[in-house]
Amino acid sequence: MAASCLRVLIMARRISKPDVLLIAALLLLGAAGLIFVNVWKGQEGSGVRITVDGAVYGVYDLSKEQTIPINVRGAVTNVLQTADGKAKMIQAECPDKLCVRQNAAYRKGETIVCLPNKVAVEITGGQEGTVDAVSQ
């Protein structure tokens, strides 16, 4: 079935063997990467680290329910909410709001980024979540 479909497409000047090989190679590369990433950092994180302009802004516990206003150069640009081991950006002062549309992050290494404000929110694992008192 698939082979005859392919033959029709080749006849119709739509696709050729090199195309099939290239697409298969690209898809395999993507799939291998997905498997690698999922095996490598599949576990749920326990803390969240906020960085602004590459510098650490604060570290918070993910299990606690809290709303964190992020202050960049004198104004609150983003608001992050943590609850049930997940972090979600609920507010952003930028036109595209890509970070607000992003799903809640909860796995170690997952990152929410607000590019215009250079804010990065990263899920961390282990003990980092316990030092949140410092930044509160």
Place this chain on the structure above:
Amino acid sequence: MKKKRTAYLGMFLALALVCSYIESLLPFHFGIPGIKLGLANIVILLLLYYAGAKEAAFVSILRILLCGFLFGNLFSILYSLAGGILSFLCMALLKKTGIFHMVSISAAGGMAHNLGQIFVAAAVVENLNLFFYLPLLLSVGVITGILIGIAAQEILLRLPVDKN
């Protein structure tokens, strides 16, 4: 002759801008930034075949700049330029080999686009953890690239053959 070419390229640029605008209206969000259809790439692909690499590059860069000024900001321009240039180089090189069709050229272009964007994003926020999303964005880039490639291919096969 030269005037006609300018008019043609202007029309293609307008078409690419309209595609970008339509795309910004489509609710195509999957909860991961960077995933988009890339409708404007249909126009760039067609130009690559119909006019040539230089013209396609020219229109692609102008579209990104205009689109950034109209609907985006400095960061969206930076972001799009990295993706757009990398994707264009990839597609132009693959086309030059002469053994690939639009479908696979566009698939590779989609992948290269997302690769370029993630590098800029990681550099801007100085966070290497963004590469966590790389495999997902690359896979999605291939799939959206295939869709765009099919659309562009069908249009190309229906365009008149004469070149100016």
